[in-house]
Amino acid sequence: MKNPDEHIRSLIARKIAGEASPEDLLALQAWLDEDSGNKVVLDQFERIAKLTSTHFPSDGPPIDVDVEWGRFLKSTTRVRRLGTVDSGRWIWRIAASFALVAVAAFSIYYFVERTAVVRYEAKTTTTKITLPDGSEVSLRKGSYLVQAPDFGKSNRSVTLHGEAFFEVKRDSLRPFLILAGTTTTEVLGTSFSVKSWDDQSSVVVSVTTGLVSFRDQGTRQELKLHAGQQGVFVKEGRRMGMPARANPNQNAWATRHIEFDSSPLSDVVATLNAVYGDKVTLVGTTPGTCQVTVTFDKQSLESVMKVLEATLQLTIRQNGDHYEIVAAGCK
Structure with missing residues (x-):
């Protein structure tokens, strides 16, 4: 068992929020199947979410973790002066208290901060948007894109439902990630499209310029796609491959x-x-x-x-x- 990466944390958050798609649930189940300890992690997240939703409602005042930590330190000082337990038991109590506060602080940050996501939606026509890093995205009618709360920190992560054409601004230190169903498309800077409709049988990536990594989180299959190439992930059977002849007009709706x-x-x-x-x-x-x-x-x-x-x-x-x-x- 290991700490879940950003993609898995995003899946867990969507599941807890009731926003997970069937593909999200499949990817999460694949992660659970990798290690029996992952079920323990998921259970902890769900308990924490329930706890924070009870004690820290979303419509309440903002939470200052530093202030709460300061209060915790003061309370432990008082306990130490008044307590009569032996040092061994005291150490275990401090450790348990620290773990509880650390978990609570993380859960407060993760489950409250995640509500600051930005959602872009193309309701009636193709819509062009510019992300904070300068990358441009053309969203096809009926599609929407969710920008992660920590977009631009260690990486640039978005979740796509539908179809979009990306012109990614190059950044060698922060890869650009598109989560679509169980797949992840990763680039540093290039132009390409991702087609991932919930009611269609496949996810298609079509590259116009540059190099793109296209992979399935569940099976860990991966394709390296160059300009003019396409990658297809078939949901049923979870197969990934490249057509013999790419459709030259796959991105024409945007370009x-x-x-x-x-x-x-x-x-x-x-x-x-x-x-x-x-x-x-x-x-x-x-x-x-x-x-x-x-x-x-x-x-x-x-x-x-x-x-x-x-x-x-x-x-x-x-x-x-x-x-x-x-x-x-x-x-």
């Missing part, structure tokens, strides 16, 4: 850089809808011979549709900001 290489028209439409938000529809049956090879970089959907219309001899019907492809020549 607006789109590449098609002999791609079927149906795939093109699916990608455009993923990037621009379900605004293109194929009406009727279109020829299967339509193959698209083109690159777009930060262009508007209107501009993209004009290029496709001219290149593939498409017949396009526009209704506001929506487009219907009603025929395709593909000559």
Whole structure:
């Protein structure tokens, strides 16, 4: 048994707070299975949390651990003057009191301080945020990111639910950690995306620049991913691997850089809808011979549709900001 690391402490805190996802609980169970002593640690945390929630309610005044420690020292001085126990028993009482105060002080700090987390949420559209270290994150619609209370101290840790594209500011002394389900993605400074939806069967990491470490906390599998590579963690069976051919448009929703290489028209439409938000529809049956090879970089959907219309001899019907492809020549 050893002291839990930051990731495990975060899982324990979410479990106690009732915020743990199924993936969180799986990762926590994997940690419990590693050592029978870990169950003792979890039980201690749960008892401490119950104790602090009873004696130190969240809506009460802030707790000054230094003041409480000073009071403890004064009380032990009085006990020592008035006490009649022998020195051996006194030492054990001091040790027990010290342990109790140390545990209480830690629990007060950990379980009260953790409420100072910062949560970023993209409710209706993709949202770009800047973290305290200068790193930039594009959160996809429906996603949210939780910034750890001690972000920027020994490391830079965030928890992701959904999908996000990260442009991490380099810091060789403080690695950047993204916790997603049972997986951890670690970098020093690079750009990449993490896709981790609770209702999907896998976690996907796609690297644009730099080097990324992608690992599963439960099985300790790890992948080193370079620019242009993807790593996939399949939740059922807990398998990790790399696809033979990475999807070049995995991050296009955030970067607006789109590449098609002999791609079927149906795939093109699916990608455009993923990037621009379900605004293109194929009406009727279109020829299967339509193959698209083109690159777009930060262009508007209107501009993209004009290029496709001219290149593939498409017949396009526009209704506001929506487009219907009603025929395709593909000559």
